[in-house]
Amino acid sequence: MARLLHLSDLHFGRTRPGLLQPLVDAAWALKPDVTLISGDLTQRAREWQFEEAANLIADLPQPVLTVPGNHDIPLDLPLSRFLRSFSAYKADISADLEPMLDLPGARIVAINTAWPFAFEHGKVRSRSLSRAVQRLRDAPDGVLRVVMLHHPLVHPPGARKEPMPNGDRAALALSEAGADLVLSGHLHTWGAAADMLREGRRSMLQVSAGTGLSTRLRGEDNDFNLIETLSQPPVHALRVTRYVAKTGGDGFAPGATADFVEGEAGWRPAD
Numbered sequence: 001m002a003r004l005l006h007l008s009d010l011h012f013g014r015t016r017p018g019l020l021q022p023l024v025d026a027a028w029a030l031k032p033d034v035t036l037i038s039g040d041l042t043q044r045a046r047e048w049q050f051e052e053a054a055n056l057i058a059d060l061p062q063p064v065l066t067v068p069g070n071h072d073i074p075l076d077l078p079l080s081r082f083l084r085s086f087s088a089y090k091a092d093i094s095a096d097l098e099p100m101l102d103l104p105g106a107r108i109v110a111i112n113t114a115w116p117f118a119f120e121h122g123k124v125r126s127r128s129l130s131r132a133v134q135r136l137r138d139a140p141d142g143v144l145r146v147v148m149l150h151h152p153l154v155h156p157p158g159a160r161k162e163p164m165p166n167g168d169r170a171a172l173a174l175s176e177a178g179a180d181l182v183l184s185g186h187l188h189t190w191g192a193a194a195d196m197l198r199e200g201r202r203s204m205l206q207v208s209a210g211t212g213l214s215t216r217l218r219g220e221d222n223d224f225n226l227i228e229t230l231s232q233p234p235v236h237a238l239r240v241t242r243y244v245a246k247t248g249g250d251g252f253a254p255g256a257t258a259d260f261v262e263g264e265a266g267w268r269p270a271d
Helices: 019-032 047-059 076-081 087-093 128-137 168-175
Strands: 003-007 034-038 064-067 098-103 106-110 144-150 179-186 190-194 204-208 223-229 237-245 252-265 266-269
Touching: 019 168, 019 223, 019 237, 034 179, 047 087, 047 252, 064 076, 064 106, 076 144, 087 168, 098 204, 128 144, 128 168, 128 204, 128 237, 190 266, 204 266, 223 252
Parallel strands: 003 034, 034 064, 106 144, 144 179, 179 204
Antiparallel strands: 003 223, 098 106, 190 204, 223 237, 237 252, 252 266
């Protein structure tokens, strides 16, 4: 069985300092097999912000996998934005923008959706999608196939941000390749749902985290997710637990929990 800790939208440069150590303490207490950070580690992609993010990563339970978000590109510095889009990220966080990791019971495949030609919405590049599809298809039988990216493939109803123009197409390709779980951030809202992308297609789980540390709360609480598989491979059941910051910045506590099971048509909420 696998335990995945899912953080997102840390936004160093706009963090709540009182939450930093409580987040680290909560992460270690949960004993995850991997820590996943789905983008926007920084607010303005400055070197000092990446250095602070790197310090946090070093303090978290290892291994840690990350992907960039739109805020991890220096959007307000035109030359750096287009010519050195990910230089600071690569120098301080990871040279691999689309890492992959195999765990007992799970394969995690990352996709970089940060796109320097847009301020907010992302893009799934054709090469990235082909690589992710192949990695999913090559995964061992019975493991949970997890995709991590910053931008949601499909926005929930009422989302105020502009969706990715090719998100639907990418979602269908990933579903057909066997993806079980898609982790994202960007919207600063929490969610866990089994989405049927098109009639007759296999459904995936789409799980989003809000912001782990930022003051940019958008009416939500600071939070992160713990995803646990509830059976040995082949995996047919999992639980998503939202951990929410307590008032006063003195720790994180369990919040909403959602259980899901896999059937012939894909994933669905547990009865």
